[in-house]
Amino acid sequence: MKMKKQLLLRGLILSILFLCSSIPAFGAKLYLDSGTDEYGFGATVSFVVRLDTEDECINAISGEFSFSNNILTDGKFYYGDSLFSLWVRPPEIDQKNGKITFVGGIPGGYCGKISGDPGTEGVIGEIIFKSVGMIIGGPRNLSATVEPVATSQVLLNDGLGTPAKLTLEGKTIKIISNGPKFPQHQAPGELTEKELKSDKTSPEPFVIELRKDSKVLDGKYFIIFSTTDKQTGVDYYEIKEGDEKWIKASSPYLLEDQRLRGVIEVRAWDKAGNYRSEQYVPDGVIVKKPAVTTGTKSEKEQTSSNVFQTLIISVSLFLLIVAVAAYLMAKRNADKK
């Protein structure tokens, strides 16, 4: 592929074009909102990541944030209600280095909240941390910051990939001894603790597509898939080929079995532990299981637990029967004597 070389050439000429055409570099603001400025120790702390397009149309973002990893822990990034629907790199939290990164996009672009939309404007996602517990002998008040770093980029929806002029704004909160233990949210589009716990909805239906392309993965068979979850966001995918085990994977996925001898299943998990499983059935393969199944992690664990309980009871019963039989045999032998 010659993409890079072409891009450089194109970028150079487009720069000239834009200078000549007097087109300004439009602005956008990447910022965080916490709802409240103070939280208690050991509290659930929320930072909503937002984008204000300032009336311009954007379509892609590469976000990088730093956070106070000594005070904010157990971070989870929920992006089910994000304005971005395609993720080259879904949000990831690197606790060790105090970094959050993602690359997302929106087909056709986003030009700000439209009139009548009951949702909240410009939500990219919500990061939920736990603040540290009380530090004995330590300071009574702490402060923690989450802020976008200068490498973050937002591109305009102009067909040319022009970078928008980006303003960055972080958020600092205080951790105080009598601060609130939970964030307070009102508007739809933002997660509440209750919503997180009550998410019983599986990710959206999706289709597994089989592909073979001489330019990708050495011309071997691979599958592509993608879905969304409107509540807490997709957490990860698992793949199962035929009778093999489930493994974590992402799209595009190079198939192990290039002869396509078994059903290919992809299971999408959301952050609340709900899943949706879809199948691809190669020609000539007989389907043994339902094409689409949904469920939750707790059901799965419940099923495993039930199997274990059944096993214990069966073994106990067997041992009891053996013991009773042995006792009866011994008694009969004793009676004969």
Next chain:
Amino acid sequence: MRVLADDVTSSVSIVSNVVYTILNSEDSITIDMNEDVEDPLINSVAVITSGSGLFPEININSDLMDVAIPASTTVTGADDSWGGMMHAPMATAVTLPQVEGETRTVDSAVEIGSSSIKLTFDKGVRLFFPGKADFRIGHIEPGEDFSEITDVCDADDQETGNDLLDDDGDCKIIVGSDLVVWTKHFTEYVVYSVATTPAVQPVDNGDNNSGTTTGGGGGATTFSHKGKVAFDGIAYPNVFVNLLKDGRKITSKKADSSGKFNIKIGNLTPGTYTFSLWANDSSGRKSPTISYTFYVTSSITATVSSVIFPPTIEMNKSAAFIGEDLEISGQAAPLGEVSIYLGDEEIVSGITADASGNWKYILKTNSLVVGPYLVKANVKLSDGAFSTFSSGVNFLLSKKDEKVTETPPEISEQLTPQKIYNEVDFNRDGKINMDDFNTLVFYWGKQTDLTDFSILLYYWTG
């Protein structure tokens, strides 16, 4: 795997599966499906043009269900590539997603139409399921959740069927011991019964989005109220308007001769969605993709009204000498007034598109200076409403001198929209969709970057 009827029009192996061939739009047809044919097909190629056509009165009698299509019904494929092959009623195997609190048992599943392209009708079509009065019924669209038909028809007559609101509209009615469905689309229908599971309590989601209903099979079940979205507006005359949901094409609908269109979809889990609309004009020029991102609320139809497609635009040259004329043309809403811009500066307005939507302007270059230019356009309707801007096209203006004689220097091959489009259409299939996105992801950080991603999203077709 399902056979995709629209993909097999030229396949010799399928020809023997054709149970009937519709030759014209006038003669009434009765098809008796008394032979056991695998993947039975109806060939309507003769009456279908650009994905749409007029059906005569058609009555299909089969063991699975009877179908009655009234005379002079316009059938439209969700894609103008639909050639006219469709499945006659055929049994399929499905497993329904189970819901807590009930056990669903499939009685029969019937596919009619195409499993890959949605077929819609402008009149109500009657589906008759003999002896199924005590059962529930629902349908499955490709890539969509199973959806139960819960609306009850006011009457079992053609008028009721015709009054169905939209393409996703269905209603059912019990007639004696039989079940009748009136619909305006073909899909996969599932007849099933429901038994309650007493040990499992109904799910309490803790919000107002759940409810309880009782249906044909008896017993209580929980369900979520899904949201609906409707779009109406004006594109270009007689073109297919494509609708994408979160980047995936879900349907398309033909605009009328004045360019007006309306599309309705349902079965949406409450949440934030991005819906995108685009169309190719009658000359194959692609419109920009227009996107709307908003929160879909349960049990409510959100309507996006008065969508105005920007003009399509092209130039006869991408390079010229000062003094040469350049032709700028495209399509817009019929009788709309097109304005043309060089960069951000409006250079002309009031170019009226004709009844077919075509518009044209000859740009005199005498007063322009040497350099590259970006040309774009928008359209104003009679009510004063404006569209957003069209895609941009570029040209380079040079001064003719002794050194440069015959042809002016080209701006750059990479700068024409088609070249840029091709650059992100990695598999060269003419579409920018998940295939290209996955290729971009695969090469991310090595041969693709954020600029490629942005361009790919701009030209996205789904």
